[in-house]
Amino acid sequence: MSNPEVLVETDAVTRFYGRHAAVSDMSFVIRRGEVLGFLGPNGAGKTTTMQMLSGNLAPSSGRVLIAGHDMHEAPEKAKAHLGYLPEYPPLYREFTVDEYLDYAAALRRIPRKARRAARERAKARCGLGDVGGRLSANLSKGFQQRVGLAQAIIHDPDVVILDEPTVGLDPIQIREVRALIRELGREHAVILSTHILPEVQASCDRVQIIHKGRLVLSENIDTLMARMESQALIAAFRRTPNLDAIGKLTGVRSVTVDDDGRVRILHEPGADPTDAIVRLAIEQDWGLREINPEHSTLESIFVELTGESPEAA
Structure with missing residues (x-):
């Protein structure tokens, strides 16, 4: 051997x-x-x-x-x-x-x-x-x-x-x-x-x-x-934010709006822009209601790779 x-x-x-x-x-x-x-x-x-x-x-x-x-x-x-x-x-x-x-x-x-x-x-x-x-x-x-x-x-x-x-x-x-x-x-x-x-x-x-x-x-x-550690934030505002302004913050890679109106902010690993987003929301009076990290799970990775849920598998 x-x-x-x-x-x-x-x-x-x-x-x-x-x-x-x-x-x-x-x-x-x-x-x-x-x-x-x-x-x-x-x-x-x-x-x-x-x-x-x-x-x-x-x-x-x-x-x-x-x-x-x-x-x-x-x-x-x-x-x-x-x-x-x-x-x-x-x-x-x-x-x-x-x-x-x-x-x-x-x-x-x-x-x-x-x-x-x-x-x-x-x-x-x-x-x-x-x-x-x-x-x-x-x-x-x-x-x-x-x-x-x-x-x-x-x-x-x-x-x-x-x-x-x-x-x-x-x-x-x-x-x-x-x-x-x-x-x-x-x-x-x-x-x-x-x-x-x-x-x-x-x-x-x-x-x-x-x-x-x-x-x-x-x-x-x-x-x-x-890999499952969060590299994205989910934020909700009372008033429509300026997505371009969020996108120009240090470490932010992309900004998109989900179907439910929440804003998904993808950022570089180790570059959490939470504090900067909070400050910007206060300055611009967007009415920040929530901001939380988005965590991947083994289940979400499984679904992403196979297109099926573990229960179906």
């Missing part, structure tokens, strides 16, 4: 269904210690990408590497470094939790003598310490989700792929799963596929948005948060 810190690498990955390109020329890397939020509307190619990353679907061209192993040339070695939780946990309802996790450990080729310790460690991390003897069929949706998560991490994989891991959970369980994701992200690479935008902001280090099979955004969460 050329770089042990790069745990996932896609190189110009493309997938065709007939003549339709579900995913086109997708390239990115994920390093150890990163939690990647993977977003996209329905039909964007997100599920296809997840299937290729997990080895369940071969790309038409390009390649996927997991911990340095080519998923096509060495699938067993690549998958040995991978844990996967699909949206619907793959449980056997007639198994107890302990039986199921022992079975998952055997599938992952954990030596027989080490399986009990691996099972108990996964149960402890997922809050399953008291339900080992219960049938999976008798567990709540939240506990079934935890069992699915335990099987994904029982072999301590380098890469963990989580598809909608908090669907159906109550707020306390969601908080616990987010804490576990952050814990996993300290030493592993985690890919979190979700449409719940607050979950991305709470759990992820990086964000990627896919639209029509192509990556349209790939940014560090801190960079994205800085």
Whole structure:
């Protein structure tokens, strides 16, 4: 492995269904210690990408590497470094939790003598310490989700792929799963596929948005948060202001009037003209009623890039 810190690498990955390109020329890397939020509307190619990353679907061209192993040339070695939780946990309802996790450990080729310790460690991390003897069929949706998560991490994989891991959970369980994701992200690479935008902001280090099979955004969460910081003001006046006079203030880039009559003032980063606008409004007797920063949100960025709301996605 050329770089042990790069745990996932896609190189110009493309997938065709007939003549339709579900995913086109997708390239990115994920390093150890990163939690990647993977977003996209329905039909964007997100599920296809997840299937290729997990080895369940071969790309038409390009390649996927997991911990340095080519998923096509060495699938067993690549998958040995991978844990996967699909949206619907793959449980056997007639198994107890302990039986199921022992079975998952055997599938992952954990030596027989080490399986009990691996099972108990996964149960402890997922809050399953008291339900080992219960049938999976008798567990709540939240506990079934935890069992699915335990099987994904029982072999301590380098890469963990989580598809909608908090669907159906109550707020306390969601908080616990987010804490576990952050814990996993300290030493592993985690890919979190979700449409719940607050979950991305709470759990992820990086964000990627896919639209029509192509990556349209790939940014560090801190960079994205800085991008979301306001670079515009929204002001309302009792009397019509002189837009040209506002436009000549230091740092102001453009001035427009919204449909509701409010004035939108776009300014340079770090050059907040609020005080100057207030002074000018008093001097010109425009009757300033309000002036507030306009903040972008992850939702507004998502809509801007894809043309769809997260709820529709």
